[in-house]
Amino acid sequence: MKKLIAFIILATGFSIFSPAQAQTKIKLGHIDFAVLYSMMPGLDSVKKEFEIYNKSIQDQYAAMQSELENKFMDYQANMNTMSEIIRSTKEAEINDLKERMDSFEQTATQDLQNKEIDLTEPIIEKARKAVEDVAKEKGYTYIFNSTEGLLLYAQPSDDIMDMVKAKLNITKPTPKRPTQELPPQQ
Incomplete structure (x- = not known):
């Protein structure tokens, strides 16, 4: 009898919460984060700074090699x-x-990786924040990164690239990524 009462209470509780959950609308969107990153303001100066740092390390190594x-x-x-x-x-x-x-070679490799992270992290974080802001403003439940193409199938969703570009004041045209065609099945 106690089990029956507990079951009725649980069933009633689920029926109370189910309508609220059923009314929650899921809104999906996607963005090619790699393309967004490639258009980010400040990326050119980051690349230049990294190249200068990389060259200084290469020059040090070349001097050691010459000495050897x-x-x-x-x-x-x-x-x-x-x-x-x-x-x-x-x-x-x-x-x-x-x-x-x-x-030196081992240390330099780790140093270069750390330098790249230090330089690119603020740009990546700014892009992530813009995606998050647009998603919240437009009421999106989920935003997928379409860069890797891990999603094999999904119903159509909104591409939020233009909204995020507007949020970041990016005026560059969005480059098109080449689509990979699958080989014909035999």
Whole structure:
């Protein structure tokens, strides 16, 4: 009997909440975030700053490589006339420089990744905020990123690119992404 009463209470509770949930309208939209990002103001200066930073690291590495080549050529040219102590010292210098170059390369790779994140994060966040603002203003429930094309099927939804561009004062025309055609099935 207690189970029956509990069931009736639960069923009544669900019937009270069901009409409210059924009336909730879902509004879907999509945007190609990669295209939006490519049109963001300030992206050109970020790319330029990153290229300058990257070049400075490449220049440092090239200087180390040049130093290594010079030491190695000197070592090879004078190897027969060096005493054993000098030869082993030169070999140790060459090996030490190789190790420093390897370490520099690993550190530089991580440094470049961090620099790219530091430079692009504010632009990405500004674009995300604009998408979020447009979605809230226009009453969208969900906005999908159509960049990856992970959605295999969906009923038509609104492309909010023009609304977000207006929010960000972007006047550039939206570039069209090439569509990938599937090979014919046999």
